[in-house]
Amino acid sequence: MKNTIALFVLLMIAFAASAVAQNTPAKDLFANRCAMCHGPDGSAQTTMGKNLKIRDFHSADVQKQSDTDLKTVITKGKGKMPAFDGKLTGEQIDQLVGYIREIGKQK
Numbered sequence: 001m002k003n004t005i006a007l008f009v010l011l012m013i014a015f016a017a018s019a020v021a022q023n024t025p026a027k028d029l030f031a032n033r034c035a036m037c038h039g040p041d042g043s044a045q046t047t048m049g050k051n052l053k054i055r056d057f058h059s060a061d062v063q064k065q066s067d068t069d070l071k072t073v074i075t076k077g078k079g080k081m082p083a084f085d086g087k088l089t090g091e092q093i094d095q096l097v098g099y100i101r102e103i104g105k106q107k
């Protein structure tokens with residue numbers, strides 16, 4: 001019986017932890033998964049960003065694309081940009097697209 005309770009408690013902890021991971025705000029997702037290449041502010045002024053010639057998220061070239069275009073790049077990848085299909089949920093990718101729009105407004 002004790003073991004059953006211990007297992008139950010462990011499952012609850014695991015569930016709570018995964019729920020937190022799912023709710024990570026786009027800002028944190030970006031900082032953890034994207035900023036090493038795109039820079040913390042999306043302007044790609046990182047060594048990686050410069051080497052890979054990544055476009056600044058503030059630029060018109062990026063902002064003129066539709067949400068669907070941006071979502072496709074993040075989901076499927078493009079050139080050196082890794083695909084996040086299966087690593088992030090569709091909802092998380094939508095939130096990241098929203099975050100890239102926010103970056104675009106902060107000129």
Ligand code: HEC
Nearest residue numbers: 033034037052054055062070073074078079080081082096
């Ligand atoms: C390993 C480095 C790397 C990481 C990590 C990375 N990217 Fe990229 N990303 C790139 C490169 C390189 C390009 C340019 C691809 C091209 O145009 O050939 C790019 C392009 C993009 C574009 C299209 C911009 C344009 O120029 O049209 C978007 C949107 C984007 N990335 C979003 C993200 C998001 C969101 C994440 C995190 C979930 C992320 N990237 C993580 C390297 C990276």
